[in-house]
Amino acid sequence: MLNHIWLWMIVLSILIAGGSDLVHEISSKPRAQTEQTAHRNLNKDTKIGQVTSAAIDAASLAVKISFGLIGVMALWLGVMRVAEEAGMIRILARIVQPITTRLFPTIPKDHPAIGAMIMNIAANMLGLSNAATPLGLKAMEELDKLNTNKEEASNDMITFLVINTSAITLVPATAIAIRASLGSTNPQKIVIPSIIAASMATLVGITTVKLIQYYQQKRKNKQTNS
């Protein structure tokens, strides 16, 4: 799936950028064109040039982001290791057991993956994005230990990911701050609507994932029977 989406994003952007440049070149007046050709910076003036520089900039930005993560990653992975050795993560996992056994039926009840996932979701709710990503990656690492096919994402990973991307944030701090800076009379007014919308997203996400898992299981059962 990601193969198709990724390829089409790139192909479409090249086609659209090239196409709009072509239309622009044909429709602009010939005289104006000859005057300007000498001074033109094709990298900035054409869409296709902008696409090229965007691609190059994004590649180095990706490395910057990855390296920027290392420090916080190390901090939280260190804390999590201490908590794990002390048995704190297991205690956490046991507290939320009634919910997690339904969402992740195949994960052993007090596996560290559960503790890490709960910490990640809690961090997301509080808007602590610096802590949320390292904790989420820790959870993925634990889920990977239970994964039978290391090439593919497991059902539990996808369930967790969907809960994570539709995460309910109690305080959408960034949106509130920008609203306040633009002179809103009531910047916090979006808190309740955001929580409602995010809950809906989570609900739809979990339902979708569970339905897909249900039908895939059914198909698998049929194949083994026949």
Add this chain to the structure above:
Amino acid sequence: MDSLKIILDWLSILAIPLILFLFLGYGYYKKVKVYEAFVEGAKEGFDVGVKIIPFLVAMLVAIAMFRASGALDVLTYILSPITRLIGMPSEVLPMALMRPLSGSGSIGVMTELMKTHGPDSLIGFMASTMFGSTETTFYVVAVYFGAINIRNTRYALPAGLLADAAGLITAVYVCRLLF
């Protein structure tokens, strides 16, 4: 509402020191060699950072090209008759399309919309509710699966995007109802 905000603000400021205090303190109480365990765990931080580079490069390059090419304008043009049917003003459609792709991009779109229409207008409310209620799904898929070197993400992205769509559409309806 204001007192709730104050409580939540304090909670988010106190959360990290509290977690550090509790976790490390409990570890010490349980006779864990805290410093050694911390360093041992922290060691993995570098590996994870390096491991996600190829995944993040692939994802961010495709997203950046998509944004720079004006493909979003084309998508907006194609989709606006459909979204108008469900009551989404065509002004906020770019916001809805940008949100799963790019965090900084959607901050830009949201700010622009609130500048032109006002933060307390219906469009301003919708844009900021959309921002507050969903995540940058493409980025999360790349980073989370990248960290454990998984290339075949199966139905993760479509399911995530469907959840996003539900959240975005709900944002439109809730804003219409409340404001």
